[in-house]
Amino acid sequence: MSETIASTPKGHIEVKNFSLAYETIEGAVQAVTDTQIHVKPGEFVSIVGPSGCGKSTLLNAVAGFLKPTTGIVTVDGERVNGPSAERGMVFQQYSLFPWKTVRENVEFGLKMRGMPRSQRERAARTLLGLAGLEAFEKHYPEKLSGGMKQRVGIVRALATGPKVLLLDEPFGALDAQTRVIMQQILTNMWQRLKISVLFVTHDIDEAIFLSDRVYCMTARPGSIKAEIPIPLERPRQQSMMMSSEFLALRRGLMSLIREESLKAMGGEINDMGMQGLSIELHGHSLADVI
Amino acid sequence: MSSPALLRHPEDSMPATAVAEAGPAPAVIAQPTTPPSFGTLALRWYRLNRAGLRATAIGVISLLAFLLVWHLLTTYRVVFFVRFTNVPSPLAVYASFTKAIHDPKFLMHIVLSCRRIFIGFSLAAIVGVPLGLIMGRFKLVHEIIFPVAEVLRPIPAIAWVPMAIMLWPTNEQSIVFITFLGSFFPILVNTLHGMSLVDPVLVRAAQCLGARERSIFREVYFPASLPHIFTGLTVGMGVAWVSLIAAEMISGQYGIGYFTWEAYSLVQYADIALGMIAIGVLGLGSSVLIRGAGRLVMPWRST
Numbered sequence: 001m002s003e004t005i006a007s008t009p010k011g012h013i014e015v016k017n018f019s020l021a022y023e024t025i026e027g028a029v030q031a032v033t034d035t036q037i038h039v040k041p042g043e044f045v046s047i048v049g050p051s052g053c054g055k056s057t058l059l060n061a062v063a064g065f066l067k068p069t070t071g072i073v074t075v076d077g078e079r080v081n082g083p084s085a086e087r088g089m090v091f092q093q094y095s096l097f098p099w100k101t102v103r104e105n106v107e108f109g110l111k112m113r114g115m116p117r118s119q120r121e122r123a124a125r126t127l128l129g130l131a132g133l134e135a136f137e138k139h140y141p142e143k144l145s146g147g148m149k150q151r152v153g154i155v156r157a158l159a160t161g162p163k164v165l166l167l168d169e170p171f172g173a174l175d176a177q178t179r180v181i182m183q184q185i186l187t188n189m190w191q192r193l194k195i196s197v198l199f200v201t202h203d204i205d206e207a208i209f210l211s212d213r214v215y216c217m218t219a220r221p222g223s224i225k226a227e228i229p230i231p232l233e234r235p236r237q238q239s240m241m242m243s244s245e246f247l248a249l250r251r252g253l254m255s256l257i258r259e260e261s262l263k264a265m266g267g268e269i270n271d272m273g274m275q276g277l278s279i280e281l282h283g284h285s286l287a288d289v290i
Numbered sequence: 291m292s293s294p295a296l297l298r299h300p301e302d303s304m305p306a307t308a309v310a311e312a313g314p315a316p317a318v319i320a321q322p323t324t325p326p327s328f329g330t331l332a333l334r335w336y337r338l339n340r341a342g343l344r345a346t347a348i349g350v351i352s353l354l355a356f357l358l359v360w361h362l363l364t365t366y367r368v369v370f371f372v373r374f375t376n377v378p379s380p381l382a383v384y385a386s387f388t389k390a391i392h393d394p395k396f397l398m399h400i401v402l403s404c405r406r407i408f409i410g411f412s413l414a415a416i417v418g419v420p421l422g423l424i425m426g427r428f429k430l431v432h433e434i435i436f437p438v439a440e441v442l443r444p445i446p447a448i449a450w451v452p453m454a455i456m457l458w459p460t461n462e463q464s465i466v467f468i469t470f471l472g473s474f475f476p477i478l479v480n481t482l483h484g485m486s487l488v489d490p491v492l493v494r495a496a497q498c499l500g501a502r503e504r505s506i507f508r509e510v511y512f513p514a515s516l517p518h519i520f521t522g523l524t525v526g527m528g529v530a531w532v533s534l535i536a537a538e539m540i541s542g543q544y545g546i547g548y549f550t551w552e553a554y555s556l557v558q559y560a561d562i563a564l565g566m567i568a569i570g571v572l573g574l575g576s577s578v579l580i581r582g583a584g585r586l587v588m589p590w591r592s593t
Contacts, residue, residue, distance in 0.1 A: 063494075063498055064498070065494055065497075082497075083494065083497035083498040084498065084500065085498065085499055085500030087498060088498065088499075089494070089495070089498040091491055091494075091495065093491055095489070095491045095492055095494070095495040096495075097492060097495075097496075097509070097510070097513070098590055099513040099514070099516070099588070099590045100590075101590075108496070108499050108501075108509070109499035109500055112496075112499055112500040112501045112502075112505055113500055140589075140590040142590065156499070157498075157499075160499060160500060
């Protein structure tokens with residue numbers, strides 16, 4: 001256990017002059033352009049943006065699954081050249097191995113590192129205990145609820161003691177109540193382990209509630225539109241989401257994203273047009289209006 | 291859930307939230323009660339297994355009805371489009387069965403057929419599964435082998451009989467070869483299909499847990515393909531029997547297929563039906579074996 005918990009923060013992520021393009025028959029399609037982000041050691045940073053803006057692309061590049069077309073991704077000064085256990089990842093689809101029990105899933109990273117069986121079993125049990133899953137260690141993932149699956153996913157990613165934790169809309173498939181609990185579990189783990197977190201979400205409340213800083217991306221081709229520090233004090237509580245400070249942040253972020261979402265939907269519908277549409281719609285069918 | 295304690299004392303409250311969420315889990319169901327009596331246990335068992343019992347009962351009745359219809363058709367020598375004049379009755383087949391099980395020659399036919407299936411099918415699995423896995427993983431191997439396999443695959447194993455006789459020095463070898471061919475392609479194709487359906491996210495998950503190529507192959511690709519591999523083995527086993535019986539009828543000297551054909555030549559009508567039923571039972575038995583093996587190898591899929 002001692003080796004999975006670090007005492008000093010680590011994991012300084014830097015993404016510089018980053019762009020990523022896909023080759024298609026019509027030529028190169030720019031997914032992300034001219035992007036700089038950084039995550040300080042021990043910091044919790046979220047990326048929000050309209051769907052298709054390339055936030056997952058950016059995260060996958062930090063994970064090492066995608067090579068940047070230009071620019072460079074480094075973690076603690078070392079260039080990212082491919083996936084590694086130093087950068088743990090949590091996926092929206094849980095992506096637990098269905099043929100492995102909960103404990104075997106958590107053990108996987110340790111097994112890959114060559115840790116002897118008895119030692120990794122003990123480590124996995126301890127970690128599962130922390131997440132309240134010790135009773136389910138022998139279950140296969142299929143039998144678990146979504147929230148439990150994702151807890152296993154997070155524990156599995158943390159088991160190898162990574163420098164950074166990357167999460168790609170990890171709670172997107174969960175119901176609202178479970179999501180709140182999961183957010184708190186994640187906050188707890190982050191505060192204990194003091195690792196850097198890069199969190200991709202489309203949920204603005206979630207981003208503000210969890211993060212020290214939020215990057216807002218533009219519509220495709222994605223780049224950083226704004227960087228918003230979240231000065232809310234910690235520990236944060238659910239009730240904070242009603243505070244004027246929180247709501248002001250929310251309003252600001254919301255309008256930034258709405259601008260981009262409208263652009264992503266085609267661009268020709270401007271804000272005024274939307275308002276006009278909603279007024280016209282009262283008492284009329286959509287066909288009447290159009 | 292929004293209690294401040296949760297955030298201030300994560301050590302204490304995290305398992306608590308977990309248990310709260312895990313409320314309806316099996317761990318909670320066990321209530322301390324007095325052990326139920328035999329009667330209630332039997333009743334509960336009956337309630338839980340009612341569907342299974344029903345299926346078994348209907349299955350038995352249906353088999354008995356089949357025997358009865360067979361008996362009536364043959365006893366009255368019905369001629370209605372098909373002619374039951376020379377078809378042996380169930381009782382005649384039973385008589386020839388009781389005689390056959392004491393006949394070492396009949397048993398040898400069965401043992402030989404089983405041995406051919408075992409060797410041919412095992413070879414097909416030993417070659418087909420790894421080849422499918424490698425073809426699924428390495429594009430170049432796929433590009434080289436797939437076109438050849440696609441041309442050879444539609445050729446029924448029976449069409450290989452003359453070629454097999456030319457290729458192999460003994461009859462025994464050519465029959466095993468035909469059995470091998472019959473089961474090889476379903477196994478290969480299904481393994482390939484399984485490989486093509488492996489969730490790439492699982493591969494990514496393994497990669498960012500530090501897995502290298504070999505571990506990914508062993509820990510992700512192989513287990514992920516297992517359900518389809520077993521589909522291939524089940525289909526392959528069926529085709530292996532089809533091919534074996536055809537080969538034995540054409541070129542064999544022994545085997546249950548030869549026995550059935552020989553019975554026709556020797557006008558032993560009851561033995562024809564006996565041979566057919568033996569083939570049916572052996573085929574059923576081998577697919578039950580494979581299904582059992584599948585359940586053993588893939589415990590996460592049971593229930």
